[in-house]
Each structure stands twice: as structure tokens, then as C-alpha cells.
Amino acid sequence: MADDDSTSSKDSSVTGKLADESDDVTAESEELSVSSPAVEVTLDSLAIDESRNVNNSLDDPADSNIRTVTPGDTPYTSAVRFEDLSLSPELLTGLYVEMGFQRPSKIQSISLPMILTPPFKNLIAQAHNGSGKTTCFVLGMLSHVDPKLAAPQTLCICPT
Ligand SMILES: Nc1ncnc2c1ncn2[C@@H]1O[C@H](COP(=O)(O)OP(=O)(O)OP(=O)(O)O)[C@@H](O)[C@H]1O
Incomplete structure (x- = not known):
């Protein structure tokens, strides 16, 4: 004891x-974290070049360097019109009437069939700023939402 x-x-x-x-x-x-030296960043290096028209990316020429890499057979063909995708009439109205879009941009015409047509697969897509990527994942999410179901149905995690 x-x-x-x-x-x-x-x-x-x-x-x-x-x-x-x-x-x-x-x-x-x-103390250490307060006194640790910061990496030097000049204001000039952060400046955005306004002379570059961001929306030019929507009109990437047909031969622009966009590669698609999918495992196995690829049953997907690119969409020339939004009607080529199996979108609901409500989403088509939203695209044409509310948004005023006339046709899919390059990244949309390539990635939307992969997102909207079975067999559904995971997708990593990379394209210029302002090329229409947001529409790709938003249409993918909205096309799976049941408007009659009043509950969270999709989750978007985004760093911007
Ligand atoms: N098919 C289309 N036709 C006309 N305008 C479009 C089309 N798709 C997107 N836009 C418009 O182009 C602009 C840029 O699109 P969006 O924000 O989707 O590009 P992004 O690639 O996601 O840009 P970021 O890389 O900056 O996030 C937006 O104003 C959007 O409404």
C-alpha cells in the first residue's frame, strides 16, 4: 500500500x-510561427493581365489540344448541341433561355457526355479558366436531383 x-x-x-x-x-x-520568415511575393507577380479575354476559352478551336483518356472502351461521343445530352426539358430551358447559351463549349461537349451518360465513371477534367467547367459539374449534379425530394442530394466541394 x-x-x-x-x-x-x-x-x-x-x-x-x-x-x-x-x-x-x-x-x-x-513564438516560432510568428517569427518564421514569409516567402517574398511582389504585387506585380499577382497582377491579372486584363488584356487577356477569358471567355476566348469558350471558343477553343476544334483542333485545340484537349485529350481524353478513358479506361477500356469509350462509348462516349462529344455533344455538338445540348439536346444531344439526355438533359431534362427544364435544364435545357435553363441553358437556352435563362443562361442564353447557344451550344456547348469544347470542354462541355467532351466531358458532359461522360458525366451524363451511363456507364457513369469518376472524371478528372482540366481546362482553361472561363472555359465552362462549372457548367459541366453543375449540370452533372442537377441532372441527378429529384426536385420533388426536399432534401440535400448533391455535394460540391470546391477550392475557389
Ligand atoms: N456553353 C456556353 N455558352 C456561352 N457561355 C457559357 C457557356 N458555358 C459557360 N458560359 C459562360 O462562360 C463564363 C465562364 O464559365 P465558367 O465559370 O463555367 O468557366 P470555368 O471553366 O468554370 O471557369 P473557372 O476556371 O474560372 O472556374 C460564365 O459566365 C458562363 O456563364
Whole structure:
């Protein structure tokens, strides 16, 4: 019993000491993170070149360097018109009437058949800023939503 008591008192003193040490370490690391040098970034390097028309990307020429890589057979053909995709009448109205789109951009014509036509697969798509990628994943999400079901049905995780 005496041994047990001495052990527990030893333990609590050790514990107290560790907690103190731990506080010191926290204070030290806070100081370190405040004083660590930042990478130098000049304002000029962050400037956006306004002379570049972002929406030019919507009209990528047919021979632009877009590659599609799919495993196995590829039953997908690119869509020339939004009607070539199995979109609901409501989504087609939204595209043509509300958004005023006339035809799919290059990235849309290639990726939308992959997104909207079975067999559904995971997709990684890469294209210029302003080339219409948002429409690709939004149409993919909306085409799977049941408007009669009042519950969250899709999740979009996006870093921008
Ligand atoms: N098929 C289309 N026809 C006409 N305009 C379109 C079409 N698709 C998208 N747009 C318009 O082009 C602009 C850029 O599209 P969007 O934001 O989808 O591009 P993005 O590739 O997602 O851009 P970012 O890389 O900056 O996120 C938007 O104003 C959008 O409404």
C-alpha cells in the first residue's frame, strides 16, 4: 500500500511537471510561427493581365489540344448541341433561355457526355479558366436531383 501511495504521488508530480513543460513548448512554438520568415511575393507577380479575354476559352478551336483518356472502351461521343445530352426539358430551358447559351463549349461537349451518360465513371477534367467547367459539374449534379425530394442530394466541394 505504502508503495502504491508513493507511486501515485510520484505520478502526479511527474504529470504536473509534464503539463508545465507542455505549456512552455506551446509558447515556444507560437513564438516560432510568428517569427518564421514569409516567402517574398511582389504585387506585380499577382497582377491579372486584363488584356487577356477569358471567355476566348469558350471558343477553343476544334483542333485545340484537349485529350481524353478513358479506361477500356469509350462509348462516349462529344455533344455538338445540348439536346444531344439526355438533359431534362427544364435544364435545357435553363441553358437556352435563362443562361442564353447557344451550344456547348469544347470542354462541355467532351466531358458532359461522360458525366451524363451511363456507364457513369469518376472524371478528372482540366481546362482553361472561363472555359465552362462549372457548367459541366453543375449540370452533372442537377441532372441527378429529384426536385420533388426536399432534401440535400448533391455535394460540391470546391477550392475557389
Ligand atoms: N456553353 C456556353 N455558352 C456561352 N457561355 C457559357 C457557356 N458555358 C459557360 N458560359 C459562360 O462562360 C463564363 C465562364 O464559365 P465558367 O465559370 O463555367 O468557366 P470555368 O471553366 O468554370 O471557369 P473557372 O476556371 O474560372 O472556374 C460564365 O459566365 C458562363 O456563364
